Amino acid sequence: xxxxxxxxxxxxxxxxxxxxxxxxxxxxxxxxxxxxxxxxxxxxxxxxxxxxxxxxxxxxxxxxxxxxxxxxxxxxxxxxxxxxxxxxxxxxxxxxxxxxxxxxxxxxxxxxxxxxxxxxxxxxxxxxxxxxxxxxxxxxxxxxxxxxxxxxxxxxxxxxxxxxxxxxxxxxxxxxxxxxxxxxxxxxxxxxxxxxxxxxxxxxxxxxxxxxxxxxxxxxxxxxxxxxxxxxxxxxxxxxxxxxxxxxxxxxxxxxxxxxxxxxxxxxxxxxxxxxxxxxxxxxxxxxxxxxxxxxxxxxxxxxxxxxxxxxxxxxxxxxxxxxxxxxxxxxxxxxxxxxxxxxxxxxxxxxxxxxxxxxxxxxxxxxxxxxxxxxxxxxxxxxxxxxxxxxxxxxxxxxxxxxxxxxxxxx
Numbered sequence: 001x002x003x004x005x006x007x008x009x010x011x012x013x014x015x016x017x018x019x020x021x022x023x024x025x026x027x028x029x030x031x032x033x034x035x036x037x038x039x040x041x042x043x044x045x046x047x048x049x050x051x052x053x054x055x056x057x058x059x060x061x062x063x064x065x066x067x068x069x070x071x072x073x074x075x076x077x078x079x080x081x082x083x084x085x086x087x088x089x090x091x092x093x094x095x096x097x098x099x100x101x102x103x104x105x106x107x108x109x110x111x112x113x114x115x116x117x118x119x120x121x122x123x124x125x126x127x128x129x130x131x132x133x134x135x136x137x138x139x140x141x142x143x144x145x146x147x148x149x150x151x152x153x154x155x156x157x158x159x160x161x162x163x164x165x166x167x168x169x170x171x172x173x174x175x176x177x178x179x180x181x182x183x184x185x186x187x188x189x190x191x192x193x194x195x196x197x198x199x200x201x202x203x204x205x206x207x208x209x210x211x212x213x214x215x216x217x218x219x220x221x222x223x224x225x226x227x228x229x230x231x232x233x234x235x236x237x238x239x240x241x242x243x244x245x246x247x248x249x250x251x252x253x254x255x256x257x258x259x260x261x262x263x264x265x266x267x268x269x270x271x272x273x274x275x276x277x278x279x280x281x282x283x284x285x286x287x288x289x290x291x292x293x294x295x296x297x298x299x300x301x302x303x304x305x306x307x308x309x310x311x312x313x314x315x316x317x318x319x320x321x322x323x324x325x326x327x328x329x330x331x332x333x334x335x336x337x338x339x340x341x342x343x344x345x346x347x348x349x350x351x352x353x354x355x356x357x358x359x360x361x362x363x364x365x366x367x368x369x370x371x372x373x374x375x376x377x378x379x380x381x382x383x384x385x386x387x388x389x390x391x392x393x394x395x396x397x398x399x400x401x402x403x404x405x406x407x408x409x410x411x412x
Contacts (some may be wrong), residue, residue, distance in 0.1 A: 016043020
């Protein structure tokens, strides 16, 4: 299928399937901004609330060269596009009142503070529900809103440590490792967005809003799937095994003449093809390799054979051979490789947008391709307080004198 055929019925002026939904986001770091960005990318209107000094992530690099650090953190820019930004001093009573007034007008509120923080500011779920009974209130935290650990702070690596990811990641007999990116932060943000969407559907049917509680640890345990079930019901105990699969081989990263490649050979038919490619037809019926289970039990031997074969070829040579034989394999790409790949570009996964301080920037595109209402990267991440006056004027009816007075009193 060609791209034009897929989008032949597109509604050109649509912002996305969530157009018309209003969202208030407050918090920081990664999970709440990621949840907000998912909803924004799908067309929702997001008002991002920051303290007057700005989110901590604004000061986390790497920064774009020669630009003001506060506005050019690649971390901040990458997870806050398609939002409007406002500053509110949540420690100031007038700031809290402004926040409540905004919360009364939105469909969804997202926050990722430690449990109890929002209630201390008198903007917890019960406070906002009194003002807006239909609110979908999303609370993201390390351990959730209840439970023995709920008051403990935490971040992505701690959830990886406690949720089983680190225990099974790394080389045999060596130290447990976290994943190379913030997989728990990212996926918890996605899960929170799913929670918001499902609650919005329920509200559409019943008129009732609700509180949605999601924790980093809950999400990590949810992702443990068969490892958890196997531990509960079988003698299988998942341990660190590098890139190997516990029962499939070859299933690993192999070095080539000019890089690395990941090879997966599962079905017996693929194994037979691979043996012929290597010139080792004798291994097709070898009892050590005859079935998937046999090959999994003899992974060390098969890895050595595969590694020996791969090191004499380039990544491109192996990919061409495997594509011709319909055997799954993939080159190991860097982020720079991703930026220039023709398929990634055709899929719109490298987007560009103009930022007032950073200039023209590239960032990740939108993964959902809606044939009628595709989302798009419409605007860059907001500069600090960029839309404060606009929001207070258009949403709450404040005039310039009131806004100036609030700034003088450090409420915004």
